Amino acid sequence: MALSGMIDDEWLIRRQAFCEARIAARIDMDIHGRAGLVIAGLHRELAAIFLVQNELLPMQIHLVAAGKILRAQGLAHGLLLLGLAGAHVVLEDPLARTVIQVATRLDEHGGDDAPRVAGTDYYSPHQWLAVLQAGLLAGPADEPGQFAILIDRLRPQASVTLANGLPLGLYLDLLAPREAASSVAQTRWDDLSAVFSWRRRALRIAKNDIYHWEGTLDLAKLIDFDLLALFVCRPTDEAGGRPFWDQVIGEDALAVLPMALADRVRGFGESGPAFAH
């Protein structure tokens, strides 16, 4: 999918140079502090820029850089970014293990030999979801295995809002359908349509604000790594033939962007990039 005409190429080049310069300006800063989160955000934005330009190796490098920093800060979104780069470290990750343990023992009440794990971050639905996303990226989406407990814990949290504004319940029903299913398009078409509609509406409003659209577009948010992960895990073209968004043009092309870009990312990590660990 070409983005010609939708995002100014010259703007993309300047934004890439900006992100690189701002990372370089922080070369001596401690990545474990707040500066690390800023650096990770810049790497993630660079990954988005390279992804839309179909430059997949630098995209992977920046996803890994962002993922490593976030993981070091105890933020499971880093595991998701690493998974998208093909570095499926979630299976051996201490943070993921602790999150799963917390979810497993959530109903225990006192008197237990093993003390309850403390720490808000381990109990955040957003952390649970990120571990689940990374887990499904690492293995077949229809066989969540050790991550199934996270699905059970997340189901009742349907009203939690994701970073992209979508309700968790809608997203989770697409990522991990309640019924046995092989394809999002076959089983959850209404929900999928809701995602498209939401993106169309948000983009239409955003583009009306010409000043900010032309100057301060956040490409990482436009790519939407949550939706990217969803469609990497659950391709919608399993019925055969080209996915319909290959034929989508004009205004709607940005609305289906994460779905279309997922095809570029899918399959990373079957061998795994050596630089990721």
Add this chain to the structure above:
Amino acid sequence: MYIQWCVKGIASRPGFDWAAAQSTVSAQHGIISNWWHHHGQITPADVAGELNLANLYRHLNDYAAYGPVSPFISLAAGSVERDAYLQTNTVHSAIDTGLWFATAYGTRPGALFYCWTPVGLNPAVEVASVSESVRDLDVYRDYLPFQPEGEITAKVSLPSNQIQRVEWWDSFAAAGPVHTFVNPSFVEPTPLTTLRELF
């Protein structure tokens, strides 16, 4: 009310170069809103008529049309706290945001003003003396995710004694500013806080 440190990026243009940026502080003009610029002279009654929620949303959502006459001033404060990070997966640096605006998205030189402003804990759009935290998830929830921008919105003007220093950047790719002017008339926000030092 709390005190928020912020950065304001202003790109160069005819009539606004390093000398003018420095003069904003040294001549004690402060940063004035485009509305004030546009009218030349304003009165308290004029201010009361301009500060309302509808105009704030026009400033945030329709800057291309309304910005040139807006009484509001966008400031970057950076975001976010760790709890909010878990929901947004994003931390923006105020300096990065300010620099992107100050260089007109990487096309020309510009100024970064480092300043503080009092911010209301709740929306108080009509009160000129406090700024609004427009990106605070607890206050203004109906934001759009694609366009991070100024997190704080000041009103009408920002006094020069609240500006600690101004920097001039030739390019965002530079290692640092080419000029810096520290404001000798700067007033620390300490007197407004609840902290009292012992002596």
